[in-house]
Amino acid sequence: MSISETLLPEFDREMGVTRRLLERLPDDQFSWKPHEKSMTLGRLAEHLAELPAWARVSIVDSGIDMATPRPEGYTSPASRAAVLAMFDKNVADARAALSGRTDGELMATWTLKAQGKVVFTMPKAMVLRGFVINHTIHHRGQLSVYLRLHNVAVPSMYGPSADEPM
Numbered sequence: 001m002s003i004s005e006t007l008l009p010e011f012d013r014e015m016g017v018t019r020r021l022l023e024r025l026p027d028d029q030f031s032w033k034p035h036e037k038s039m040t041l042g043r044l045a046e047h048l049a050e051l052p053a054w055a056r057v058s059i060v061d062s063g064i065d066m067a068t069p070r071p072e073g074y075t076s077p078a079s080r081a082a083v084l085a086m087f088d089k090n091v092a093d094a095r096a097a098l099s100g101r102t103d104g105e106l107m108a109t110w111t112l113k114a115q116g117k118v119v120f121t122m123p124k125a126m127v128l129r130g131f132v133i134n135h136t137i138h139h140r141g142q143l144s145v146y147l148r149l150h151n152v153a154v155p156s157m158y159g160p161s162a163d164e165p166m
Contacts, residue, residue, distance in 0.1 A: 055094035063111035
């Protein structure tokens with residue numbers, strides 16, 4: 001079994017769970033944050049929606065500098081529908097980029113830089129697992145707390161939740 005065939009089921013599952021959380025975003029709370037140092041709910045949702053795009057970038061490109069500005073005319077999503085549209089597009093693009101990749105392609109190195117300084121270099125497969133999938137899981141956990149604090153039902157993720165017994 002190839003690396004891409006190993007990663008795809010995990011990617012699909014984690015993106016499906018993430019979408020179920022994003023479907024519950026309260027449109028009227030995008031500016032809310034639980035603490036002054038926290039991201040707003042809207043920014044956290046946007047980050048979760050953009051993370052799958054990093055999968056495509058990590059597969060197609062040899063690296064990225066975090067200082068790269070957003071595309072001209074970019075606007076942050078301001079509603080649940082806009083977040084879901086961004087997420088769905090990025091998931092589809094990421095899945096298409098991952099499907100059929102050879103082990104050699106996924107073992108090629110990828111480098112993250114911050115203002116020209118190397119943060120890390122590792123095989124693309126490890127970037128997908130750690131920098132994309134695990135990163136998504138981390139922020140998804142944050143979003144589940146944000147939703148709980150707004151009395152929004154939290155879906156089951158790896159088993160029953162308080163709101164969704166299996």
